[in-house]
Amino acid sequence: MALQQPAVFVLASLLDGPLHGYGIKQRCEEISGGRVRLAIGTLYGAIDRLGDAGLLEFDHEDIVEGRARRYYRITTKGREAVASEATAMSQAADIIHARLRLSAVPGASP
C-alpha cells in the first residue's frame, strides 16, 4: 500500500507520541526541515484517510479556550506502514545514488 508524502510525514510525526492537528503540522515542518508545510485541508484529509485505514487513531480530547482539541496516535499497523514506506524510499534513494555515482565516472554511459 503506497502512501503519499503528506501521509508519510503525518505518521512519522506521531512516532514520538500523540499530537493534535496543529502539533502534527508543526512537527512535520520540523522533521522535514521546513520542506513539508501541510495546509489544514490537506492535513485533515490525510488524518481522515489514515484513520479509516487503521494507521492512526484517536487518542484523547482536550478543551482549550472552549475549543475541542483532538489528539491522535499512531497504531501498530501505522508503524509498520511508515517503516515499510521508509524502506522503499531508502531503496529508491540507494538506486538513484548508485546511478549518480555511475554517471559521475568519466567515460561511463549516462
Add this chain to the structure above:
Amino acid sequence: MNRDLERRYRRMLAWYPEDFRAEHEAAMLDCLHEASPPSRRWPAPREGASLLAGVIRARGRARVGSSSGDVWASGLRIGAFLALGIQMALCVQRWNYDWSHRAVFLTDKPQSQLMNLVWTAALIAALPLGRRVRLAAAWAAAVMACLTALYSFPEQFPSPFFVNGVWRLLPLVAGLVVPAVLVVHLRRGLESHNRWTLPMALVAPVPVALGVVVADAGTIDVVQVIPYVVLITIAVALAPLDPRLAIACTVAVLPLALLELGQELRSGVLPWAYSVANVEATEILTAVAPFIILAGVSFSRARAWQRLHSP
C-alpha cells in the same frame, strides 16, 4: 482568530460531508485558530484552496458504509461544481471565439452567458444554507431554465437580459434543473428524502425540453430532444448508486455531443441524433472537457481509496 474569520472558515467547512464534519470540524477549527495570526480577518488563500480541495476529495471518495443520503448529497454537490465548471468553460470558449474575430466577448447576449454562470454559482452557494434559501434558489433556477423556452418569440416575449437564448444549451439547463429539484429536498444530506424526490427529479428535464421544442418548432423536433431527456433521466435514476454517477446529471450532454460529432463526420448516418454545424459540436465538446477531466480525477481517487482499504 476573530469572529469574522471563524465564521468564514465555518462556511467553508460546511461543504464537507456530514460524517467528516462530525469527526473533524471542531478540531479543524482549533487548528485553523492556532495557525491564524490575530489580525487576520479573511481565510489565507493557501488554506482556503486547501479546504476547497479537501471538500472535493472528501466528497469524491466512495465511502464504505455511507448511507444513500450521503451518496445523494455528495453527487449533488459534485454535479453542482461541475455545472459551474461547464458554465465557466462556455464563457471562456465564447471569449476565445469572438477574440479571433477581433471582437471581444461580442455575442448576441454576452450578459446572458454570464448570468448562467451567476445563477449556477448562486445555486451552489445555496446548498449548505437553510432550507428556505435552498428552496428560493432552486425555484429561481427552475424559472430561469424555463424562461429559455420563450426566447424564440421576441415579439410576444422579449427575453430579458438574464435569459440565455442558445437552444443548444438545453441539456446543460435541464441538467441544472435536476440538481435544483434535489436541492429543494436536501435535508440532512437527503437522508430523509421522501417518495417524491426521485420522481420529481426524473421528470424535471421534461417540461424544459418540451418548452424549447414548442418554442423552436421550426428548427427542433421532439425526436432530437428525446435522447437528452432519456439520458438525464437515466443519470438521475443511477445517482443514488454512486456519487460519480450523479455527475451524469450534468454530463448527460457528453454522449450526445459525441453522437453529434459522429453525425457530422458520417453525413447523416444517424438521423435521430442532432444535426448541427461542426463549430457547435466543437463548442459542446470544449465545454464538456472539464467534466471529462474531473470525472477521471474522481475515478482515480476512488481507486486509490479502494487500494488504501485493500488488506
